[in-house]
Amino acid sequence: MPPDLTPRQEDFLRYLREEIRRAGRAPSLRRAARDLGISHAAVAQLLRALEEKGYARRQGRYSRTVHLLNPARRTAGLQRWREIPVVGRITAGLPMYAQQQWEGSVVLDAELYRGENLFALRVRGDSMTGAGILDGDLAVCQPRQYACNGEIVVALIGGEEATVKRFFLGGDHIELRPENPAYRPVRYGFDEILVQGRVIGIQRGPDVMRRLEG
Amino acid sequence: MPPDLTPRQEDFLRYLREEIRRAGRAPSLRRAARDLGISHAAVAQLLRALEEKGYARRQGRYSRTVHLLNPARRTAGLQRWREIPVVGRITAGLPMYAQQQWEGSVVLDAELYRGENLFALRVRGDSMTGAGILDGDLAVCQPRQYACNGEIVVALIGGEEATVKRFFLGGDHIELRPENPAYRPVRYGFDEILVQGRVIGIQRGPDVMRRLEG
DNA sequence: CGGGAATGTCAATACAAATGTAAATGCAAT
DNA sequence: ATTGCATTTACATTTGTATTGACATTCCCG
Numbered sequence: 001m002p003p004d005l006t007p008r009q010e011d012f013l014r015y016l017r018e019e020i021r022r023a024g025r026a027p028s029l030r031r032a033a034r035d036l037g038i039s040h041a042a043v044a045q046l047l048r049a050l051e052e053k054g055y056a057r058r059q060g061r062y063s064r065t066v067h068l069l070n071p072a073r074r075t076a077g078l079q080r081w082r083e084i085p086v087v088g089r090i091t092a093g094l095p096m097y098a099q100q101q102w103e104g105s106v107v108l109d110a111e112l113y114r115g116e117n118l119f120a121l122r123v124r125g126d127s128m129t130g131a132g133i134l135d136g137d138l139a140v141c142q143p144r145q146y147a148c149n150g151e152i153v154v155a156l157i158g159g160e161e162a163t164v165k166r167f168f169l170g171g172d173h174i175e176l177r178p179e180n181p182a183y184r185p186v187r188y189g190f191d192e193i194l195v196q197g198r199v200i201g202i203q204r205g206p207d208v209m210r211r212l213e214g
Numbered sequence: 215m216p217p218d219l220t221p222r223q224e225d226f227l228r229y230l231r232e233e234i235r236r237a238g239r240a241p242s243l244r245r246a247a248r249d250l251g252i253s254h255a256a257v258a259q260l261l262r263a264l265e266e267k268g269y270a271r272r273q274g275r276y277s278r279t280v281h282l283l284n285p286a287r288r289t290a291g292l293q294r295w296r297e298i299p300v301v302g303r304i305t306a307g308l309p310m311y312a313q314q315q316w317e318g319s320v321v322l323d324a325e326l327y328r329g330e331n332l333f334a335l336r337v338r339g340d341s342m343t344g345a346g347i348l349d350g351d352l353a354v355c356q357p358r359q360y361a362c363n364g365e366i367v368v369a370l371i372g373g374e375e376a377t378v379k380r381f382f383l384g385g386d387h388i389e390l391r392p393e394n395p396a397y398r399p400v401r402y403g404f405d406e407i408l409v410q411g412r413v414i415g416i417q418r419g420p421d422v423m424r425r426l427e428g
Numbered sequence: 429c430g431g432g433a434a435t436g437t438c439a440a441t442a443c444a445a446a447t448g449t450a451a452a453t454g455c456a457a458t
Numbered sequence: 459a460t461t462g463c464a465t466t467t468a469c470a471t472t473t474g475t476a477t478t479g480a481c482a483t484t485c486c487c488g
Binding site: 042 | 473474475479483484485
Binding site for chain 3: 465476480483
C-alpha cells in the first residue's frame with residue numbers, strides 16, 4: 001500500500017467522495033475551500049497530495065475534472081499474497097505493536113486470510129494437540145483484546161510468555177482450556193489475563209511434518 | 215556472512231527490513247523507538263552503527279529515507295512466495311500433472327516450502343486428527359511415487375479418491391494407518407496402492423478454525 | 429468572437445508538529 | 459578504559475497545512 005494519508009488528507013478525501021457522489025463531479029477549488037473553511041490554494045495542495053499518493057488522478061494541467069481511484073484499483077491488481085510478522089515474545093506492554101520481538105515474517109495467501117494487522121506466533125508445547133495445533137506450528141492471529149466463549153486465543157498470563165488456549169468466560173473468572181487430556185483447564189482472575197488475539201489459521205511447515213514422522 | 219554486527223544491531227536490522235518491506239520505507243526514529251521500546255536517540259545510534267558498517271545508507275543530513283544495501287538479504291532476487299495448484303481429485307492416470315482437476319491455487323511462503331511441482335490437496339474426513347490434520351485442511355504435498363515407513367502420504371486406493379494416511383511397508387503388503395482411534399489400519403496389496411506424494415505441510419484457514427469453535 | 433467570471437497554478441510566507449542531530453551522561457560487559 | 463547501548467534534553471530541519479496575491483486558462487454568455 002502506498003504511504004498512508006494524514007488525517008487531514010483523509011478528511012479531504014471523504015469530502016471529495018461525498019461531493020462527487022452528490023454532484024456528479026468534483027467541486028471547484030474555491031467552492032471546496034468555502035465548504036472546508038480554508039483557502040483555495042490549500043485545497044490545491046491537498047489535491048496534489050492525494051494525486052501523489054495515488055488516490056486521485058487529473059487530466060491536463062488546467063483540467064477541472066478529478067477522478068478518484070478506488071482503493072482496490074490503486075493496488076493495480078490485487079496482491080495474491082501478503083506478509084505478516086512472526087512475533088517471538090509478546091511482552092505485556094500494550095498496545096500490541098509495541099515491544100515486539102521480530103522473529104521474521106511469513107507469507108500467506110491473501111485470499112485466505114483477510115483482516116488488518118495480522119501476526120503469527122510460533123506455538124510451543126503440546127497443550128492444544130486435540131485441536132490439531134502442534135508444537136512448532138505457526139498460529140496466524142488477528143489482534144483482539146477480547147474473546148468469545150470457545151474461541152482459540154493467544155493470551156498473556158500475568159505478563160508471561162503468550163500461550164494459545166481455548167477461551168471461556170465465567171461469572172467471576174476466565175478459564176483457559178487446553179485441548180489435551182494431559183493438561184487441565186485453569187481459571188484466572190480477570191486481571192491476570194490479557195487476550196492478545198484470536199487464532200484464525202495454522203501453518204505447519206516441513207520441519208514439523210518431519211518431526212511427526214520421527 | 216560477516217556477522218560483524220552485534221546481536222542488538224542484527225535485531226534492529228531485521229526489524230528495519232521488515233518495516234521497509236511492509237510499509238515501503240523506513241519508519242521514523244521515534245516510531246521505531248516505540249516499536250522497539252527504546253528511545254529515539256538509541257535508534258539513531260543503532261542506525262549510525264549500521265551505516266558505518268556498511269549495511270545501510272542515507273541521503274542527506276536530515277533525510278528520512280534509508281536504503282539497506284547488504285545483499286545478505288535472503289530474498290534478494292528471489293520471490294518470497296509461490297503458487298501451487300489445489301487438486302480436487304487426483305485421477306489414476308499418470309503422470310501426475312496430466313488430467314488434473316483444478317480446484318484453484320494457493321499461495322505459500324517460498325522460504326518454507328522448497329521443491330518442485332508441489333501441489334495441495336483438500337483433506338476430507340477426520341481419520342488423521344491424531345496427527346493434527348483436520349477435515350478441511352489443505353495438505354501441501356511433494357510429488358513422489360514411493361514412500362518410507364512412517365511418512366504421511368497421499369495415496370490412491372484402487373483408483374479411487376486420494377486419501378491421506380501414514381505409510382508402512384510390510385513384507386507382502388502395504389499398510390495405511392489412520393491417526394485416529396476410531397479408525398483401524400488397513401492392509402493392501404502392492405498393486406492396490408498408488409502413492410502420489412508426501413505431505414510436507416498443512417495450511418489451515420479461518421474457515422476450519424471457525425468450525426473448531428462451534 | 430470577445431470579454432468577464434470562475435477556475436486552476438504558482439510563489440512567497442507562516443506556523444505547528446513530526447522528525448533528525450547532537451551532547452552529556454549512566455551502566456554493564458569485555 | 460573502551461565499547462555497546464541506553465537515557466534525557468536541547469536544538470535544527472523537514473513536512474503538512476494554512477495564508478495571500480499575482481497570474482494563466484477555461485467557460486459561458488452576449
